[in-house]
Amino acid sequence: MRVLWANVEEVFREAAARWTLVAYASLSTLFILIFAVAVNLDVVDGALAGAKLFGKEVQMGSRSVDLDRLVLGFEAGFSGFLFVVATFLAVFATAHLVPRLQEKGTIDLYLSRPVGRVRLLLSRYAGGLLLAAANVLYLVGSMGLLIWWKTGVVHPRFFLGAAIILFTIAVLLAFAFLVGVVTSSTAVSIMGTYAVFFLAAILAAHTSIEAALSAEWAAQLVRSLYWVFPKTAQLAQATVFFVSAGEGFRHAPKIDFLPVYGSTALFGLASLGLAARLFSRKDF
Amino acid sequence: MTPLAIEARGLAKTYRKGLRGGGVRALDGIDLAVAPGEVFGLLGPNGAGKTTAVKILLGLTRPTAGEARLQGIAAARPESRRRVGYLPEGHRFPGYLTARQTLSIFGRMSGVAPALLSSRIPLLLERVRLSTWSDVKVKRFSKGMTQRLGLAAALVHEPDVLLLDEPTDGVDPVGRREIRDLLHEEARNGRAILLNSHLLSEIELTCDRVAVLRNGTVAAEGRIADLTASGFRYKLAGTGLDDGLVELFRSSGADVERVNGHLRLTARDAGHLNALVDAARGRGVLLTELSPLRSSLEDVFVDLVRSDGPVGGKETP
Numbered sequence A: 001m002r003v004l005w006a007n008v009e010e011v012f013r014e015a016a017a018r019w020t021l022v023a024y025a026s027l028s029t030l031f032i033l034i035f036a037v038a039v040n041l042d043v044v045d046g047a048l049a050g051a052k053l054f055g056k057e058v059q060m061g062s063r064s065v066d067l068d069r070l071v072l073g074f075e076a077g078f079s080g081f082l083f084v085v086a087t088f089l090a091v092f093a094t095a096h097l098v099p100r101l102q103e104k105g106t107i108d109l110y111l112s113r114p115v116g117r118v119r120l121l122l123s124r125y126a127g128g129l130l131l132a133a134a135n136v137l138y139l140v141g142s143m144g145l146l147i148w149w150k151t152g153v154v155h156p157r158f159f160l161g162a163a164i165i166l167f168t169i170a171v172l173l174a175f176a177f178l179v180g181v182v183t184s185s186t187a188v189s190i191m192g193t194y195a196v197f198f199l200a201a202i203l204a205a206h207t208s209i210e211a212a213l214s215a216e217w218a219a220q221l222v223r224s225l226y227w228v229f230p231k232t233a234q235l236a237q238a239t240v241f242f243v244s245a246g247e248g249f250r251h252a253p254k255i256d257f258l259p260v261y262g263s264t265a266l267f268g269l270a271s272l273g274l275a276a277r278l279f280s281r282k283d284f
Numbered sequence B: 001m002t003p004l005a006i007e008a009r010g011l012a013k014t015y016r017k018g019l020r021g022g023g024v025r026a027l028d029g030i031d032l033a034v035a036p037g038e039v040f041g042l043l044g045p046n047g048a049g050k051t052t053a054v055k056i057l058l059g060l061t062r063p064t065a066g067e068a069r070l071q072g073i074a075a076a077r078p079e080s081r082r083r084v085g086y087l088p089e090g091h092r093f094p095g096y097l098t099a100r101q102t103l104s105i106f107g108r109m110s111g112v113a114p115a116l117l118s119s120r121i122p123l124l125l126e127r128v129r130l131s132t133w134s135d136v137k138v139k140r141f142s143k144g145m146t147q148r149l150g151l152a153a154a155l156v157h158e159p160d161v162l163l164l165d166e167p168t169d170g171v172d173p174v175g176r177r178e179i180r181d182l183l184h185e186e187a188r189n190g191r192a193i194l195l196n197s198h199l200l201s202e203i204e205l206t207c208d209r210v211a212v213l214r215n216g217t218v219a220a221e222g223r224i225a226d227l228t229a230s231g232f233r234y235k236l237a238g239t240g241l242d243d244g245l246v247e248l249f250r251s252s253g254a255d256v257e258r259v260n261g262h263l264r265l266t267a268r269d270a271g272h273l274n275a276l277v278d279a280a281r282g283r284g285v286l287l288t289e290l291s292p293l294r295s296s297l298e299d300v301f302v303d304l305v306r307s308d309g310p311v312g313g314k315e316t317p
Helices: A002-017 A020-038 A067-094 A097-101 A107-111 A117-151 A156-183 A186-203 A206-212 A216-228 A232-243 A257-281 B050-057 B099-109 B114-127 B143-155 B173-188 B200-206 B224-228 B243-251 B270-282 B297-306
Strands: A039-044 A047-053 A056-058 B006-016 B023-034 B039-043 B065-070 B084-087 B161-165 B192-196 B209-214 B217-223 B229-239 B255-259 B262-266 B286-294 B314-316
Touching (some): A002 A020, A020 A067, A039 A117, A067 A117, A067 A156, A097 A156, A107 A117, A117 A156, A156 A186, A186 A216, A186 A232, A206 A216, A232 A257, B023 B065, B039 B173, B050 B161, B084 B143, B099 B143, B114 B143, B161 B173, B200 B297, B243 B255, B243 B262, B270 B286
Parallel strands (some): B161 B192
Antiparallel strands (some): B023 B314
């Protein structure tokens, strides 16, 4: 445990020193403050009777809006936004962890300690994941509390939706670690991971792509890639769907739990496992 | 029986050059043995295999053949490094950490309890003259200070074996002397020290034994006094060392040269030396000094390195 916490402490200190943590927390705080100051709701008997945005009255006509549904809609939309932003920021803030560790003059300092290489790599991974989790929890937690303060409405599923975001970050971070071990380059790690994110999102439409392809082998390749890659688009959809209690993406195809989460988790485990194996066999 | 602190047998390493190419043989079956309490120097020109040997000892690189052990435990196993402190050449501690944080993090990574570290770190920083800099970020440190911090980090878990790569690099003369004293103190406390350095004068002043690596093999190994001994070569000083005496010495088979008013002579053996002294005294010479001449470690090193063609790793098919 000492090794784990020493690594986690170092990851957080580095994030603070590189202003990653400060910049992310500041941007999140700014976003929260804008929401806190700009939105003023007039709630009467659990329904929204009036609203002001940046001090200006929002025309609502004669109808009153069900506040619970309105909040749920906002939370679902915000979760979708957070899925993309938090994932990208997490990869950006942690992709350097392995390349920096492998730098000449640095790796010797770590590997000369009585710590197994796999343990060292997994400790860094845990540190990176905790850093990303701290960021996501800060944003989701603050926004949830703010919504509660403004409307008196609390939806636990808004907080729980962060788990799907963290799951996605964990898988992409594992891939970033694999690229980092192989290339020792932060830039390549970030670009490679973003490429996987987008390619996987495109592959969500694999049935349409396959239908458009004339060669069977090409269709087979697309289908294989779809099953190999993490299901980023479906996970974003699942986040919104979960937070909105089934209201969001009502007309979208149903998400099968096991294939989506299972194959994504497998991709993450395979990436981390391969990263650990390559790291433990590498000559420095 | 107490195991050797550092042991290498038949250690070989070939670095692959590419997928189809051959390789570069950095080490070609070296044997090393360092006992507890001994200061051992590893010398050699660039590319001789010194760093590769140290990296294998630390499990950073895997040997192609042979085996390495630290305190009897195979070097590939992390447990072998539990009682080993290492100062790499050109090390880079995270610049955002203070000296205290650096020692705390690396101490915990070596398995030291945080409570123990909080009492040990100030003493260690005092020992390497960094106590006033303990809460300053490492990025503000000079090269010499970084080096001293590296030494403190190598000692933070009170290891039994120290592997030091250029420990005095960038350190001023006073700091060098202090590091030397510190290493001698550690050796007196029973710690085995392997020193890898280009500064031959430092090695000469610090080490008990040395090994000179050349093209991945041990070209020479032994006590410094033995390696630098030059047979029956002596400096002879006194009054009345005239040309007649020089001729007399030469006629007896001695090799003689006059240097700055004294003579440098090489005798065949102890008997021949005594005969030369008797002859000098017989001619009324008043001797003021008769001392054996030694080669410097640098002379020995240069002779060894130049004796066998170009240096560097060997190409293998």
